[in-house]
Amino acid sequence: MSRIAFIGIGVMGGPMARHLAAKGHDLTIYNRSPAKAERWVAEHGGRMAASPVEAAEGQEVVITCVGNDDDLAEVTLGREGAFRSMAPGAIYIDHTTVSAKIARQLAVEGKSKEILCVDAPVSGGQAGAENGTLSIMCGGRDKAVQAAWPYMEAYAGRITHIGPPGAGQTTKMCNQICIAGALQGVAESLRFAQHADLAIDKVFEAISGGAAASWQMLHRWKTMADDEFDFGFAIDWMRKDLGLAIDEARTNGATLPVASLVDQFYADCQAMGAGRQDTSALIRRLPK
Known part of the structure; x- marks a missing residue:
């Protein structure tokens, strides 16, 4: 076993740490x-550290799962990184x-220190983390x-090595682009069915077994129909992710008309x- x-x-x-x-x-x-770390240690064992630099000292593996580029830079490259x-x-x-960009930067910094770096964003949400069934998309050297x-493997259902450093993050952007379009489609379809006075459960039964089906339809159709939204992946986080994709598209020359439009729809939701x-x-x- 490893440190x-x-x-x-x-x-x-x-939950990912719990599986380990x-x-x-x-x-x-x-x-x-610190209070969250104290609760985790009290429940699952191990020890807590006062800083990232203290946590990483003497460890064989260091894993991060924080908020955004600035947070990641602070816990890795900062004064206490x-x-x-x-x-x-x-x-x-x-x-x-x-x-x-920051994934590639960390890979360069890591290589100079002989650290083996992997950018490995995940898909599957909180339920995937709890159940150990996350899909992990990896960038890094072989x-x-x-x-x-x-x-x-302790918390993954699928692991895919996409390519060099940064490739995991750009693949996660592909994931979020797909989700944005799928959710808008499900939302419009559901509202259309409601305006047509159709039995919503029957519509779902009819269309969820064919080409229209998606993860979003299968897992969110009923809760959307019932106006239940206090769970899952937050709109604030999705806007962050879509912003990353839109910024990357400006660099690589891709066009994202639907993702950009849905991003603005999410801004409406935030308002x-x-x-x-x-x-x-x-x-x-x-x-309605």
Whole structure:
């Protein structure tokens, strides 16, 4: 079993760290809110550290799952960052959804310190983290991904090595682009059925087994029909992710007309006070 530092134990990181502890690994936890780290350690064992640099010292593996580019830079490259104490040969895995730019930067910094770096954003939401069935998309050198793979298997249903550093993050952008379009389609279809006075459950039965089906339809149709949105992946987070994709598209020359439009629809939802609601609250901006 390995010594692992896990930095960031929110709704995603907490369950992922729990799966590693259940496998018998020796975990050191750091979280920006110490009370959350204390609760995690009290429930799952291990120890807590006062800073990322302390958490990473002497560890074979360091895993991060934080908020955004700035948060990630602070816990890795900052004055108290983990990279300051990581030893040559250590494995670094980042599960944050961030820009491809910072993923590539961390890979360069890691290579100079002989750290094996993998950018590994995830899909599957809180339920996937809790159940250990996340889909993980990886960017990094072959040696780094191969070294990280056995640890990620603790909470993954699928792991795919996409390509070089940054490729994991750009693949996560592809994921979010697909979700944005699918959710808008489900929202419009559901509202259309309601305006047509159709039996919503029968419509779902009829169309969810054919070409119209999607994860969003299968898991969100009923809750959207019932106006239930206080769960799942928040609109505020989705806007962050779509912003990353739109920024990357400006660099690589891609055009994202639908994703850009849905991003503005999500801005409307934020203005309605739905920023912390599930992304399926997109339907709220469509009149009943």
